[in-house]
Amino acid sequence: MRDNLDIIAETGFQFFGKMTASITHEIKNVLAIINENAGLLEDITLMADRGKPVEPQRLKTLAQAVIKQISRADTIVKNLNRFAHSADESLKSVDLNDILELVVVLSNRLAAMRGIELEPKLQETPVKIKTSPFLLMNLIWLFLDFAMDATGDRRIVELTIQQAGSGAQMRFRGLQGLAQAPLDTFPAERERNLLNMLGAELVVDIKKDEFAVKLAADIDKDEQT
Amino acid sequence: MKIRVLLVDDEEEFVRTLSDRLTLRDYDITASLSGDDAIEKIKQYNYDVVILDVAMPGIGGIDALREIKKIKPLTEVIMLTGHGTVETAIEGMKLGAFDFLMKPCNMEDLDTKIKKAQARKAEHEERIRAAKVSDIISSPRSVLEDD
Numbered sequence: 001m002r003d004n005l006d007i008i009a010e011t012g013f014q015f016f017g018k019m020t021a022s023i024t025h026e027i028k029n030v031l032a033i034i035n036e037n038a039g040l041l042e043d044i045t046l047m048a049d050r051g052k053p054v055e056p057q058r059l060k061t062l063a064q065a066v067i068k069q070i071s072r073a074d075t076i077v078k079n080l081n082r083f084a085h086s087a088d089e090s091l092k093s094v095d096l097n098d099i100l101e102l103v104v105v106l107s108n109r110l111a112a113m114r115g116i117e118l119e120p121k122l123q124e125t126p127v128k129i130k131t132s133p134f135l136l137m138n139l140i141w142l143f144l145d146f147a148m149d150a151t152g153d154r155r156i157v158e159l160t161i162q163q164a165g166s167g168a169q170m171r172f173r174g175l176q177g178l179a180q181a182p183l184d185t186f187p188a189e190r191e192r193n194l195l196n197m198l199g200a201e202l203v204v205d206i207k208k209d210e211f212a213v214k215l216a217a218d219i220d221k222d223e224q225t
Numbered sequence: 226m227k228i229r230v231l232l233v234d235d236e237e238e239f240v241r242t243l244s245d246r247l248t249l250r251d252y253d254i255t256a257s258l259s260g261d262d263a264i265e266k267i268k269q270y271n272y273d274v275v276i277l278d279v280a281m282p283g284i285g286g287i288d289a290l291r292e293i294k295k296i297k298p299l300t301e302v303i304m305l306t307g308h309g310t311v312e313t314a315i316e317g318m319k320l321g322a323f324d325f326l327m328k329p330c331n332m333e334d335l336d337t338k339i340k341k342a343q344a345r346k347a348e349h350e351e352r353i354r355a356a357k358v359s360d361i362i363s364s365p366r367s368v369l370e371d372d
Contacts, residue, residue, distance in 0.1 A: 025280065028307035028328050029236050035329030036242035043249050065238060112282040 004193045008135070011190040015138040016087075019106050023080045026109055030073040037066050079105050087134040091220060094133050095126040096161045096168055103140045104159065111157070116148045119174075120159045127161050127168050130218040131198055139194040143172055143202075143213065146186055152176030166217040173210040227253040228343045229271065233263040233289070234278040234305065243276075243330070250336060260284035264292045272300055273343045274323075276335075279306045279313045287317055294321045299349050301342035305330070 041062055048054045082102055104120045111118050147157045151174070158173040175181075187195065187202055195202060199216035230252045234240050237258060244254045255272070257263040261284050263275065275293060279286035290302055304325035306314040314325035323342040326335055 025307045029239065032307075032328040032330065033236060033239045033242065036239060036246060039332055040242055040246050043246055047249075065242070069238070113280065113285070115283050 004196070007190055007193050008197060011142075011194065012134065012138055015141055018110075019083060019141075020080070022109050023076060023083075023106065026076055027073060030069050030076065033069045034066055037062050037069075083137075086137055090132050090134075091130060092133055093128055093130045094136070095128055096170065096215075097122045097127060099133060099136055100140065100159060100161055100170065103137050103144065107141060107144055111144075111148060114148055115155055116151060117156045118144070118159065119156055121161075123161060127163055129168050129215055130220065131215065132219065135194055135197055136215075139191065139198060139200070139213070140170065142191050142194070143211070146181070147172040147175055147211075150175040150178045150181040152178075152180075164214060168215045168217070169212050170215065171210055171212040173208075175209045175211070178204070178209050178211070179206050227251060228339060229253045229255070229273045230339060231255045231257060231263060231266060231272040231275045233257045233260065233275060233281070235259060235281045236278075246332060247335075247339075250332075252339065260286065260289035260292075263289055264296070267293055267296050267300065271297070273346050274339050275300055275302045276326075276339075277302050277304055277322075279304050279317065279325075287313060287320065290317050290320055290322055299346050299353075301346045303335075303338050303342060 041059070044054055044058065044062075079102065083106060086102075100120055101122060104118050108118060144157065144159075151157055154174060154176050156174055158171075160171045160173060162169050162171075183204065183206075186204075191202075194200075195213075197219075199219040201214040202211060203214065204211040230247060232240055232244055232247070232254055234243075235258055240256045240258060244256050247254050255266060255270070257266055260277075260281055263277070264284070266272075267275070277286050277289060277293075281289075284292075286304060290304070293300060293302055298321075301323040302317070302321070304314040304317040304322045305328055306325055307328050311325075311327070314322070317325060323345065324338050326338065
């Protein structure tokens with residue numbers, strides 16, 4: 001039987017790979033747009049050489065399109081950087097709003113590919129816990145992955161966070177297809193290992209079309225075994 | 226007659242700019258932002274070549290390719306791919322795609338591939354036409370009975 005840490009490491013690598021593949025694909029799309037805009041500028045210049053007048057407005061529009069894509073790429077790279085740094089510290093005080101927002105931003109493209117919309121409802125005040133940011137993001141992604149297959153016809157996953165006692169709770173809601181989802185194999189071994197590692201607990205409520213993860217305030221103090 | 230091209234990609238800005246560039250090269254371009262929309266357009270109109278993004282929300286490039294080949298088998302498809310989806314593009318070749326191109330595209334490559342794809346379609350159409358003519362000449366009665 002494999003060691004729990006091996007499973008967590010393997011799951012983490014898969015998560016990192018999945019996210020970076022999706023993000024770099026998005027960067028490729030941005031580069032493709034910039035490439036076409038630059039190409040169009042070149043085409044216009046060649047036409048100008050042949051005597052066709054250049055419309056300044058058209059040039060302005062192309063320049064604006066490039067600026068817009070550079071700004072988009074900048075946001076994507078910033079998020080990738082935040083994601084990479086989530087593995088810097090194995091234990092850290094975090095605001096769940098930030099963690100959830102980042103996972104959603106990283107997962108949006110993957111969700112869209114499956115025709116799913118993610119609706120995070122963040123809190124105005126910080127929801128702080130002390131945890132392993134990378135492992136928590138990994139767990140949220142795995143649950144999100146499961147939730148996306150349980151939306152039924154609604155095709156929306158609502159995500160909420162709230163303080164619960166000394167810890168916090170994250171809910172995956174609006175899952176109209178939850179009753180039909182393979183709950184006998186959920187959570188699987190990898191999710192169970194992460195739950196244990198994070199001192200977290202999964203609560204499934206089919207009647208409410210949702211499941212929730214209860215997170216310990218400090219995994220150093222409340223770690224479950 | 227201009228080569229009729231359907232350009233399918235969910236990145237609106239990419240579709241708009243590439244459409245402009247291909248129009249400048251004298252292609253007759255129709256743009257589509259999803260696989261579903263592309264399939265509807267292919268049912269209604271005849272295109273010579275479809276440029277199809279592999280990774281799109283909803284119906285993906287591979288499923289769209291299958292549908293296109295079912296609806297209009299002679300229409301040639303060039304798959305567009307990012308680096309992470311080359312294997313999918315190769316799968317597309319096995320399913321009958323004419324060729325594939327990596328994003329960001331090189332315009333000369335794309336231009337050449339579109340022309341080659343259109344030439345292959347024209348060649349297939351010509352062969353079918355010739356076979357029909359040959360049928361009529363060798364057995365005019367059977368053709369009349371068919372009608």
